[in-house]
Amino acid sequence: MVSRLPQLPTLRDIIRLYGLKAKQELSQNFILDLNVTDKLIQRTQRRTGPFYGKTVIEVGPGPGSLTRSIIAAKPKHVILIEKDKRFLPSMEMLKDAALPDTQVHIILGDALKIDEQEVLTSIGIEKKVFERDSEKRVEERKRQKGFVLVKRECRK
Numbered sequence: 001m002v003s004r005l006p007q008l009p010t011l012r013d014i015i016r017l018y019g020l021k022a023k024q025e026l027s028q029n030f031i032l033d034l035n036v037t038d039k040l041i042q043r044t045q046r047r048t049g050p051f052y053g054k055t056v057i058e059v060g061p062g063p064g065s066l067t068r069s070i071i072a073a074k075p076k077h078v079i080l081i082e083k084d085k086r087f088l089p090s091m092e093m094l095k096d097a098a099l100p101d102t103q104v105h106i107i108l109g110d111a112l113k114i115d116e117q118e119v120l121t122s123i124g125i126e127k128k129v130f131e132r133d134s135e136k137r138v139e140e141r142k143r144q145k146g147f148v149l150v151k152r153e154c155r156k
Contacts, residue, residue, distance in 0.1 A: 008068070008094070009093070011034075011063050014063050014064070015032075018086065031065045032065060037068065038072070041066070041069040045073065051073035052074050053074075055075060055078075057079045057081065058070060060081070062084070064087070064091060064094050067091070067094050067104075071098045071104070076102065076103065077104075077105060077123060078098065078102055078105070079105045079107065079119060081109065082106070083109055083111070085108060091106050092106070105119075107119060
């Protein structure tokens with residue numbers, strides 16, 4: 001079941017308002033069609049199970065198109081890891097809009113340098129310590145009930 005967030009500025013308005021442009025060096029791409037992101041999240045939930053009540057980590061949320069679709073699926077927690085500070089205002093808007101159903105946690109930093117266990121512990125979620133090898137971490141996350149990794153940043 002996908003619900004809708006309270007009225008927010010459109011993604012195009014947010015991009016225009018804050019003068020955002022995708023940075024090629026960060027491999028950024030903005031999906032502006034929320035129908036596309038809703039379908040991506042629906043397909044992901046078919047593979048992982050519903051997000052409802054789970055913790056979802058999104059790496060590189062940018063202006064928040066995929067984030068809107070994730071929040072609409074009503075996970076308990078959404079952890080946004082973004083290294084580009086330009087997106088902080090749009091992430092803060094989504095954080096406010098998500099309450100009370102979903103708690104959004106914003107982390108500014110490089111996802112490849114962040115200790116996931118420390119992040120989860122800081123918001124009161126107990127999980128096993130993950131291997132440092134990223135592919136093993138992704139596979140381990142897939143197997144853990146209540147934990148979904150939605151997307152990852154690309155490394156150059």
